[in-house]
Amino acid sequence: MSVTVEVKNYTKTIKGQTVLSNVTLQLESGVCYGLYGHNGCGKSMLMRAIAGLICPTEGCVTAFGKDLNNSNSFPDSLGLIIENVGFWPYFTGLENLKLLASIKGEIGEPEIRDAITRVGLDPDDRRVYHKYSLGMKQRLAIAQAIMEKPNLILLDEPTNALDEDGVSLIRKVVQEEAERGATILIASHNREDLTTLCSQFFKMNAGKLQIVEGVA
Known part of the structure; x- marks a missing residue:
């Protein structure tokens, strides 16, 4: 496995409000990561940063060696x-x-x-x-x-609105994509999704990121 995405000391301020605060993380190929936290804690904003949809106030993000810190700069191979x-x-x-x-x-x-x-x-x-x-x-x-x-897949609440059979099927698809070698980051309120699919976990709280052992 190799590092595919790197976020370094990433801070984003919008209209005077800090929505991401000094976030640092590394993602590797073939790994499915879980991201959780309360509504409004910064999960979706972090995904936007990794997707190149927002630019940092401070810090930087790279994906597969590409600098994503300027407007109109996106990962070359992204599913979102x-x-x-x-x-x-x-x-x-x-x-x-x-x-x-x-x-x-x-x-x-x-x-x-x-x-x-x-x-x-x-x-x-x-x-x-x-x-x-x-x-x-x-x-x-x-x-x-x-x-x-894609080499990078970012999924915000991927099993939302699915019935039990749909949840099982989509979990299988996500696992297959990780086995293929994709880097996957899932944000979810569904604890079972995260514990079933993910091997590493991040917790967001008020725009700050923690690496944690599991889903509390």
Whole structure:
């Protein structure tokens, strides 16, 4: 295993409020990390920092050797779920993922169909996205995060809105991605998700990060 993501003394201040305070961490390939803490503690903001969606007030973050401290600088190989994914409401799941995949042009329809099938959806389902149940929408979000086989996967509440079978299936998918060698960071309030999937844990509290032995 090698270090793929490094955050050093990262502080982010927004409108005078410190939302991330002197955060330092390292993530390695093939490892699934768990991130937990109360609402508003900074979990999603840390994921945004690692994804290159925000710039630091102080400190730095690198992913696979790439500096992400400037605007419009993102990891080259990233699968991401933070809050709601912006799918087109009147397109099918397959059509949505084909449009997203066309941005990079790295995969074709067979890989997209495979990702949809892996999360328990039917790529030939003709229902448009706005007619999907909440669980189906969550499964499609997971599919878009894994379809390009990214090296870095950031998942905020990945089993949200899923039934018991859906939770089991998505956990299996996440485990397969880690076995493939991806670096995975999961933020969740679901203790069982974290203890089942993750081998290392971080706790956020008021924008500060702690490395902990497990989920309290």
